[in-house]
Structure formats: structure tokens, C-alpha cells
Amino acid sequence: MRNFMIIEAPSNLGLKELQPGIEPGVKFFPEALRRNDFAEEAGISQIITVPAPPYTMDIDPDTQVRNADAIINYSQLLADKVYEAVNKDIIPIVIGGDCSILIGTALGLRRTGRPYGLFAMDGHHDYMLPEHSGTAGAAGMGLAFVSGNGHPKLSDIAQLSPYIREEHIYAFGNREMDPAYVQPIIDSRISYYDLPAIREQGIPAIIKAFLTMNGQAGLDGFWIHLDVDILDNEIMPCVDSPDAGGLSYEELEEALTPLLASTLFRGMHVTILDPTLDPDNRYTRPFSVWLARLLRKAVTGFTQD
Template sequence: MRHFMIIEAPSNLGLKELRPGVEPGVRRLPEALRKTELALEAGINHVICIPTPPYSMDIDGESGVRNAEAIAAYSEKLAASVREAVEKDIIPIVIGGDCSILIGNALGLRSTGKDYGLFAMDGHHDYMWPEYSGTAGAAGMALAIVAGKGHAKLTNIGHLGPYIKEEYIYAYGNRELEAGYVQLITDSKIHYYDLPAIREQGTHAITAGFLTMIGQAGLDGFWVHLDVDVLDNDVMPCVDSPLPGGLSYREWEETLQPLIASRYFKGMNITILDPSMDRDNRYTKAFSERLAALLRPAVKGLSNS
């Protein structure tokens, strides 16, 4: 029997304002998924919330990252809860929030003293650092930060960086295909699969390759980072940086099913869905229903290796 919990991490500190005076609404996702009864539908009974600092547009002069000190402090709090869960063999489902919550999750895994992999599903690869960012937002740098690229204020919290080694990371779903942007990640050791590569190779081959890598590398497990903008904009338009195309829900489910069912699966986070962009709640409700259906078999102990 596998034990699951939900950790609410409603941080929007990694994003710039939607427009002057309007903070990002991603912090409302935990509340929105409570209303859709995600936990009940998935069969999860334990829910906690890690409160976040007030939103700010401040750019840290030392690191060049917006709200760097607040994000670092919040990451330590989130990491403590993730570490406690993982050490008790509880699988946390962390509801964000923006992608900067990946920092705290990865830090929590690393603080156990073990090595983990990361399967990062995202419509952007988020492998960049301040000099390449047009927003100074940590959300767009999250993958680079957890891999140790950037200022130590975020990449080396507690002298534990890198939190996840590049060779243990799969970046899956990018469809921002500008050559300079893509080169940042293709020059790294990360296993990179953009949307055209997924369509060419197929979801099953890529996820099977990832799970094989986890086993062969002798890792203690892996985390899934799920930015909902990996989904096709037609089925998930409630995001801050929409792009044409994306995964269908069927492709999304085919990707996640073997990952969640794996005995190596140690947790996941969900980010970027902004309920304030979903006036009639239809997209949030559909997402919640599909996520609950994916989680339910694992929560009920119907998983495999």
C-alpha cells in the first residue's frame, strides 16, 4: 500500500505581474482544486498547506532573480515538508504555484542524502539563467536552478546543490523552438525531448527509457514536475505564457501513467494553472478530474514496478 498526501504550495513569487498591479493568479490553484475535490476523488486524505510570503516584483540585485531571497526561504520550508514525507515513504503531490516551487521540492529530495531523477514536463524547458531571461522570474529558470546553474542564493541552498544532476533529468514537451533558447539545454547533459521528438519517438519509448535510466543509475527514485502549459493550448489555455499546440490529454495520460505506477515514483508537483483565467471553471475541473483518475490507481495500491 502506497501512502499519498497533498502539499499546497501557493507561491507566485517566480512570476512577473500579469499586468501592472495584478499579481499572478497561480497562487489560487490549491483553493480551486479543493473546490473540485481533487483529494477526495483521488482518495488522498492528508492535506497540508505551506503559506507563502506576500507577492512582490522586487529583483534581487545580487542574483538577478526576482524575489530570490523570499524564494530561497520558502524553498527551505517546502523542502522540509517534502523531506519528511519522502523519509516516511509518503508520496507528496505538491500543488503550486509557479515553477519556482520545483526548487523546494528538489531541495527536499536532495536533503535526504540520496540521488533522485527528474521527469520535467513543460511547454518551455526552463533551463536558463538571468542573463538570458526577459522577466528575471525564477519560474522560467527553475530547471537550471535545480541542476546547479545560476547564483548560489538559489542553486546551493544549505550547500546542497546541485539538487538533481543533469544526467538524471528528462526535459519533456518544450515547444518554444527558437534556436538560441533550445541551444541552452542541448548544450547540457539533460535528456531533452521537445514536442516534435515526442511525436516522432512516442510517449512509451521515452518514459520506458527514463525508467530504465533510473534503475540502471541506481537512483533512489524520481520526481515529476508538471507544468500544465505542456498541454495543448486548446485544452489548457489558463497559463501565463501560452504557445500554440502541445500535448493532447491522451498523450499526457500515456506519459504519466507508467511514471506514477512505477515503484520509483516519489512525488510530483503541478504548476502554472491560473484559475483566475478560467471564468467558468471548465478547464480547471477537467484537469482535476483527469489528474484524480491518474492518481487513484496508485493511491489504491494498484501500482507496479
């Protein structure tokens, strides 16, 4: 049996307001999972919370990123907890929050001094720099920052850039197909699979290639970034940037199961579900049950790569 813990990271600092005067509700995601008995159903008893600072709409003049200084400070607090867990051979499941928590989790891995891979499952690729962003939100820039791109205030915290090397990252699931949006990640060294490529190449082949890369590169393991907007909008509409299409629960499970079963799996974070957009728990409850079931299998059993 492997040792798991939950780290609650209720930060909404990486998003802009959906409506004037109403801050993003993703900070309530950990609380919503608590109400749905997520930890108990997943078989995880240890839970800690890293409280987030207050939300503002302020844009930092140096980086042109919203809440940049607060994100940097919060990322270091979150990195402390991830670092402590991984060094104790504990697998953290970090419940966000928005996608800017990727900066803190990747920084925590980097502090170990050992190299890691990243499997980023997201309906958007998040490899964007401030000059291309229409929101100034770090949530859409996380993959760029952790791979050493962008302003050093965010990409080189404690002079540890890159937190994860581009060639050790797989970006899986983007369905925002505007050519100007996708060109930067195509030009990078990230292994990029948009939704059409996933359907064409098949999920098992992509997962196998990622696990093989981890072994060949001599990595200490890998982290999973799971943004719930990778799911089809029909089954997961309570997100900040909904788009038509996406994966089914069955397809996402096909991808996650071998990753969670791998002995190289070191942890994951889950982001962007906004319970304020789901007042009757219609979408949050099925997601909680589904993910808890997958994690319980990982907690109690399988260990094949």
C-alpha cells in the same frame, strides 16, 4: 496501497505581473482544486499547506532574479515538508503555484542524501539563466537552478548543489523552439525531448528510457514536475505563457500512467494553472477530474515498473 499526501504550495513568487498592479493568480490553484473536490476524488485524505510570503515585483541585485530571497526562504520551508514525507515513505503531491517551487521540492529530495531522478513535463524547458530571461522570473529558470547552474544563492542553498544531477533529468515537452532558447539545454547533460521529438520517438520509448536510467544509475527513485502548459493551448489556456500546440490529455496520460505506476515514483508537483483566467471553471474542472482519476489508480493499486 501506497501512502499519499497533498502539500499545497500557493507561491506565485517566480512570475512577473501579467498586468501592472495585478499579481499572478497561480497562487489560487490549490484553492481551486479544493473547490473541485480534487483530494476526495483522488482518494487522498492528508492535506497540508505551506503558506507563501507576499508577492512583489522586486528584482534581487545579487542574482537578478525576482523575489530571490523570498523564494530561497520559501524553498527551504517547502523542502522541510517534502523531506519529512519522503523519509516516511509518503508520496507528496505538491500543488503550486508557479514552477519556482521546483527549487523547494528538489532541495527536499537532496536533503535525504539519496540520489533522485526528475521527469520534467513542461511546455517550456525552464533551463534558463537570468542573463537570458526577459522576465527575471525564477519560474523559467528552475531546471537550471536545481541542476547546479546559476547564482549559488538559488542553486546552492545550504551548500547542497546540485539538488538533482543533470544526467538524471529528462526534460519533456518544450515547444518554444527559438534556437537561442533551446541551445543551452541541448548543450547540457539533460535528456531533452521537445514536442517534435516526442511525436517522432514515441512516448512509450521515452518513458522506458527514463525508467531504465533510474535503475542503471542506482537512484532511490524519481520526482515528476508537471506544468499544465504542456497541454495543448486549446484545452489548457489558463496559464501565464500560452503557446499554440501541446499534448492532448490522452498523450499526457500515456506518459504519466507508467510513471505513477512505477515503484520508483516518489512524488510530484503540479504548477501554473491560473484559476483567475478560468472564471467559469471550464478548464480547471476537467483537469482536476482527470488528474484525480490517475492519482486514485496510483493510490489504490498498480505497482509494476
